[in-house]
Amino acid sequence: MSIFSKLSFKDKTFKLREQAVLDATTTLLASKGFDLMTMDDVAGEVGISKPSLYKHFKSKEDLATEVMIQLLDDALTYLDGQEPTLTSRERLENLLEWALRKRLEGGLPFLPSGSPHVREILTKSLRYLTRAYKLHKQLGQIVDSAKEAGELRTDLPTDVILFSYYSRTCDPAVDYMQLYGHYSADAIVRHMLTITFEGIAGSARS
Amino acid sequence: MSIFSKLSFKDKTFKLREQAVLDATTTLLASKGFDLMTMDDVAGEVGISKPSLYKHFKSKEDLATEVMIQLLDDALTYLDGQEPTLTSRERLENLLEWALRKRLEGGLPFLPSGSPHVREILTKSLRYLTRAYKLHKQLGQIVDSAKEAGELRTDLPTDVILFSYYSRTCDPAVDYMQLYGHYSADAIVRHMLTITFEGIAGSARS
DNA sequence: ATTGCCTTTTACTAATCAGTAGCTTTTTTT
DNA sequence: AAAAAAAGCTACTGATTAGTAAAAGGCAAT
Missing domain, CATH: 1.10.10.60 (Homeodomain-like)
Structure with a gap:
């Protein structure tokens, strides 16, 4: 004992x-x-x-990799815990909002976009790649069902939608809104969701 | 002589x-x-x-600043040379396409988004700030006329539209499309324009 | 050809930072 | 309480890189 x-x-x-x-x-x-x-x-x-x-x-690279792995695990856990009654589009919206709020609290590093050097480090980690692939596959299924439900454009390839979706989590527009526009976290999230799903022209033609 | x-x-x-x-x-x-x-x-x-x-x-910072100043000058020159017959939205589309093509040829560094360190360097240069402000003001006017013409959403503040517009030039989605999706430059530009203006849901509800 | 001037380069300095060797302090075992 | 073990820390190494001092080289005018 x-x-x-x-x-x-x-x-x-x-x-x-x-x-x-x-x-x-x-x-x-x-x-x-x-x-x-x-x-x-x-x-x-x-x-x-x-x-x-x-x-x-054992190294700086190892440390950064572990942080990113944990982040992906958090995202997978969040996805897994979503209400099954939600529509596909709502699931995508909620996950993006989760990521944006995390970022606004200062807790979302976005290494893979930054430098090619860091991207190289991450692609060397099998544990990272496994999670990234799993998340990518799950989100791909959600995007596909959203397309079938008429909630997303069908004239954009699924991977293009996903690449664009990922990019919104590290969009510098968030920094600009916070730094130069003095918008509240709620307003930033709302605008980012609008921009992501409806674009800057969006329903203007209606 | x-x-x-x-x-x-x-x-x-x-x-x-x-x-x-x-x-x-x-x-x-x-x-x-x-x-x-x-x-x-x-x-x-x-x-x-x-x-x-x-x-x-005289320094690395000075060199990087001059590069960014030249880039802004190029953008201002491009804006200045646009056909006056274009609609406001067409002007925005053309400028974004110009920037994206420049980037796809490897000629568009996007420092201000990257690190806060670099942003600090740039905001110390009056010559950079002058040009950034000039471009921002001109684009703001174009966005406002586009709104009046019903070409852009009126429920988004002009500065939010601009922040988002700037961010599309350094969107990592471009890298992903090129690296993992093997899309052609033309396809990437087309998709980026769609995503920027119409979003990933866009006209799906029509 | 030679002197004098300007340009370019080799070879350095100083500072920063990832990673480590070995000493010190605390904790655990008997 | 003493010996043994484990954990942590101070102080280093080696590598990289921004920036520079002083030597080497070229070019004009005479």
């Missing part, structure tokens, strides 16, 4: 700290990006030293 | 080389981004040495 509880306690604190590291990295990646974030930044933010950090993650 | 022609010739080669530097930097910024581009990269690409490079631009 003593060995078990001890090990389990140590394991617990270890895991807790690991999560703290991941959280701090998430925030730092979202604010500074991969290249400008230093391992000293991360260690300092968590309140540990750099060598301790390397007990958890 | 001899002194004049000499000076003018030297001036000419100097300017020519400066343009070569700007062109190389444009390509490098578009492909690697600011942080990963080194001054040795630029010098090597042009075929000169680093100290010669510093005869033209």
Whole structure:
């Protein structure tokens, strides 16, 4: 019993700290990006030293990869927990809103878009790719049913819709609205949903 | 005469080389981004040495700023040269297409979106800000007339439309379409225009 | 050919940062 | 309480890169 509880306690604190590291990295990646974030930044933010950090993650690239994996897992969990009564379009809207709100709280790093360097790192991780593919496949099915239900354009290929959809989560327009337009989080989300689904011309011709 | 022609010739080669530097930097910024581009990269690409490079631009930040200024000037020139018979929406479409094609040829760096660091650099340059403001004002007028003509949604604020419009020029969806979807440049442009103006749902309800 | 001037380059400095070696402190075991 | 073990930290290394000082090279006028 003593060995078990001890090990389990140590394991617990270890895991807790690991999560703290991941959280701090998430925030730092979202604010500074991969290249400008230093391992000293991360260690300092968590309140540990750099060598301790390397007990958890063997490199900066590994750390960033784990953050992105966790993000994809969160997205998959969110998708999985959606009410089955929702229409396909509502599911897409809700997921995008979830991502945008996460981002507005400073918790959404978007590495794959940024630099080719980072994209290369991520495509080397099988664990990342597995999740990205799973999410892509699930969303593809949702887009297809939305098309069948007449909720999405059928003249756009499904992958084009998906690429565009992903891009809205890291759209710089969000920063501009926040920084120069002083819009509230709610207004930003509302406008982003309109723009994504209806475009800037949209129903103007009606 | 001899002194004049000499000076003018030297001036000419100097300017020519400066343009070569700007062109190389444009390509490098578009492909690697600011942080990963080194001054040795630029010098090597042009075929000169680093100290010669510093005869033209006093720092890396200065060089990147000049590239962005030139880009804005090009956009302003393009806007200025548009046929006056075009509708406002056509003008917006044409400019976006111009930017997208430029990007697909590898010649469109999009610094201001990337890192906050770079945004800070640019906002310190009065010459950059002047041009950005001028372009923003002109496009704002075009958007407003498009709204009046019923060519754009009136339920979106003009600045939100503009922020979104700018963001389409650096939309990662373009990379994804090119990299994973193997779409042609023409198809990418067509889809981006549809998505920008009509959204992914767009006329699906008709 | 030689002197003087201007340009270009080689070879450096200083700073930053990922990753680590080895010492110190705390905790655990007996 | 003492010995052993584990965890964490200070202080380093090596590599990269922005920016520069001083040598090398070219070109004009005489």
